Amino acid sequence: MTTSQRIALFLVGCLAPPVFVAVAQEGPRKQGSETVARPRKKESPETPEGPTIPSKLGRKGQPLPEGVPTFKSEVTAVQVDIAVLDNKGRPIPKIPRPYFRVLEDNVPQQITNFNMGEAPMTVAMVIEFSNLFQRYWSETWYQTLTAAYGFIETLKPEDYVAVVAYDMRPEILSDFSTDRRATYEAMRRLQIAGFSESNLFDALTDTAQRMTDIEGRKAIVLISSGMDTFSKLTFDKTRRILQDAGVPIYAIGLMQALREYYDARGAMGSIARLDFLQADNQLRTFTKETGGMAFFPRFYGEFPSIFRAISEALRLRYEITYQPSNLARDGKFRKIKVELVDPKTGELFKLTDQKGKPVKYTVIAKNGYNAPREVE
Secondary structure, eight states: OOHHHHHHHHHHHHHOOSOOOOOOOOOOOBTTBSSOBOOOOTTOOSOSSOOBOOTTTTOTTSOOOTTOOOOOOOOSOEEEEEEEEETTSOBOOOOOGGGEEEEETTEEOEEEEEEEEOOOEEEEEEEEOOTTTOOTTOHHHHHHHHHHHHHHHTOOTTOEEEEEEESSSEEEEEEEESOHHHHHHHHTTOSSOOOSOOOHHHHHHHHHHHTTTOOSEEEEEEEEOOOOSSOSSOHHHHHHHHHHHTOOEEEEEOOHHHHHHHHHTTOSOHHHHHHHHHHHHHHHHHHHHHTOEEEOOSSGGGHHHHHHHHHHHHHSEEEEEEEOSOOOOBOOEEEEEEEEBOTTTOSBOOOBOTTSOBOOEEEEOOOEEEOOBOOO
């Protein structure tokens, strides 16, 4: 038994009633594809529902299904989704294009396209649901479902959402859809967890890769402890895949109050404390490097403000496209930095309120991408 499993058994055992043993439920499977669908382009008037994405699209070492087009990895333009938040976490709208400056490896880039405004969201909810922590009617089980249902309630009718639950492996409970009945039907399956593994890295990368070709404003809302017990991928490999996928991740870290409760009473050892701190750091890293945000609520009353912050950050965003000046196909990581500058002086822009007082602000964007590599 791993250290994380021993911690989990100790924590949930103090609060949970006797455990109900359940066989892992199999998710709905579609002919020719085992998982997720994506919405059509927003401007398409044909149908509100999207086609199913082949489950093995572009996976290295795996054959593509018959009839699926192949894609060549060539970066001719880089798209960056940007959110500008004030010191209270509220989005700052209507910032003109000349105020944005994009640096790639500290070299200014020429912006070729700029869009701003409010748009529908395409969100994949990735939910940890494992016997590691989410035992039936435990505190973390209840917190997980409260966070998931609460976020769904904030969605607008035109928003697309998919539900992905993971333990030993990710399972898509509902494809991207605007039909909330399908979403709630998927959520009703989250009752009794089947396995005691929590393979975060595999679930997160699998979902991000499937969302790569989705157009418009997209994101992953991750509800998780941040623990990973048995993933095939390493932390560094996961970071690289998420950077390539370009899907912002918004994470809600679980068990914050419960951990503080046991830690204050000396019931959590140093190893357990380090494991949880590492889990929080993993969530912060994934969100920062993809242009999202991480939240670590201690009270249920914090959830509404978290959902509002995620919704506003996704809807009120700026989209910038630029042609990279460095065209070398070396596969190296290119660091991106987005700044607000005064177009007259070129100096960093200083934001002030109506009374002329300076206001701190934060520019949120992905921190880079991996250049394509020349294939011989």
